[in-house]
Amino acid sequence: MLTGALAGRKGAAAVALASALLLSPGLTSSAQAADSAPCTPDRNYPGTFLCPIWGSGVNLRTAPDPQAPVASTSPPGGILRVQCQVQGGRATYGGYWHTWWVKTPAVGMTQSAYMSEIFLVGGGNDEPDTGLPTC
Structure with missing residues (x-):
């Protein structure tokens, strides 16, 4: 006993x-990979988030699809301001793939654009960013 x-x-x-x-x-x-660098709220622009990205001059497209026209490229500095994330066409780069895309806010005459989450720091293939709402 x-x-x-x-x-x-x-x-x-x-x-x-x-x-x-x-x-x-x-x-x-x-089991899923932990997001080591989630997007965080931007205190200066409510309703937007700051996402660390790797690479420079990453294509921002007119729609969440790798075949959509390129609207612009990512700014220098390794941070992209976004509004939300949405699922779209499957993008591939090297050994990575993703169907999740981040949407940038429209500013002035510049329309919203989309970037594949392949280029966000942290997370794994086809995992949404833990810090972002869905569009």
């Missing part, structure tokens, strides 16, 4: 072991 103290330690150990097994990526069927 277990004493109360011993039962408590064994119970705590069992809970810790069960938690470790459930959280182990190799043992869960729906």
